Amino acid sequence: MAEISKEQVKHVANLARLEFDDEAVEQMANELSAIIEYAEQLNELDTENVKPTTHVLDLKNVMRKDEPKKWITQEEALKNAPDQKDGQIRVPSILE
């Protein structure tokens, strides 16, 4: 399964909220196929009884007290927003 089709690229692009023109879809299909083909060398290894490593340190869930504290003001939160109105971030319409 090293070949990634153009349809798969379009499907994955949709999941990743990206879009590509036809030429880029083809190039992406070729590049991803090459990388995945390379990655399939991992199948040479028997990992049947190997535990996956998600994290190298011996840490379990780390909890802290959920205490309210002052973080940023509304004004600050809006400082870097691309568009705003009446003290809120404005986005294009969600409903058609």
Place this chain on the structure above:
Amino acid sequence: MSLFDYTIKELEAKLHNLEITVEELVKESYEQIKEVDGDVHAFLTLDEEKALEKARELDKREDKSGILFGIPAGIKDNIVTKGLRTTCASQFLDNFTDPLYNATVVDKLEAENPVAVGKLNMDEFAMGSSNENSGYEPTRNPWNTDHVPGGSSGGSAAAVAAGEVLFSLGSDTGGSIRQPAAFCGVVGMKPTYGRVSRFGLVAFASSLDQIGPLTRTVEDNARVMEVIAGHDKMDSTSADVDVPAYTEALTGDVKGLKIAVPKEYLAEGVSEEVKNSVMEALKVYESLGATWEEVSLPHSKYALATYYLLSSSEASANLARFDGVRYGVRSEKAENMLDMFVKSRSEGFGDEVKRRIMLGTFALSSGYYDAYYKKAQKVRTLIKNNFDKILEEYDVIVGPTTPTPAFKVGEKTSDPLTMYVNDILTIPVNLAGVPGISIPCGFSEEGLPIGLQIIGNYFDESTVYRAAHAFEQATEHHKKRPQLGGAK
């Protein structure tokens, strides 16, 4: 002689004894930047007015005794700095001029009063090995501007090599501190995973990323590490382990030090020049009373594939936050909300970032998760076990940092895999989570620096620093300066 030819410790003493002022030092930094940065392109954002203001304020203080007090520094542009533009070298964040908080490392530095002169260039979102993926003018190698400085912390390494700052902070996910340090002939440390807080480091691959210092000498490096290391409650993956005084480890004594040399690190693909420099370095260690033996890291050859699956998967999740809503550049072509996400991301991200998001999204997608992502996590365990076993018997692992010295600009941009192979000696260290440093250990025929990598046990940066320092003090490589590095 430039003020930047002194070590940080020497400069601290000169400032303390009023032989020089912080203002002089900071001005020298900006003069050097004006002199060379048109060729080097290490900086993305400069903050001269505020830096000079801070310098003058520091000069008025009675107490000038702090570690790093008044020392000019640069910060990689994926480390968030309050009120100072932070772009991650991405056009997507070109307008992110007013970040609301400091990364923990920046707060820790500010408590000691070095002077941040600006933000440093990098591969976009730290994805790359040459700085050619910067969304801005790519950084060049100060030793020869036809060559790349390495990446992704290319600006951080080049700025130190070019004498623009005394130290910089970088980040290392698969070699992004050590590889550019090797290419630029400086010292770069990737600490143990969890040693330095990642709070405020714009995440690339959260289980691999670490912040670390780049400097001209090992002692300078240890000084910066003492300041930035330590547990942080804002980062749940930071480790609650005491931070030793790293500078006290710099005894010059490596008698009896047991060095492991993985045969895979001197195998095919590693250039003769690099191999020879490493063998010479091992002779130096022998002459200092250390011993070395050949060992094997049998799963090293699987590290690259493992790394690209895991790091891209983590990146695809981490970079989902960039959507053009709260900050960053929003596409003006969008007609509805969903379209705004898609168009902002497609216009904002560069090609390599998109490639990795796609790879990661694919590896995590339904039907492929077990075959790729989970498989890679299992191989990661095997790679980690290789390191654990060797570090039970040996104090450090030594080898080259990179297979070759700095390659030419444009040499490896056509094929992503060719570029990725360049990180084959640094990536296993991130997968295992252990600390690793790169120090200068020679020069190629062309006059480009070669890096020696020293890898240590978990949370044992002290031994890594001790070994690095002993070699440095027994050799002259670190004293050589690039043409663009200020006169020596």
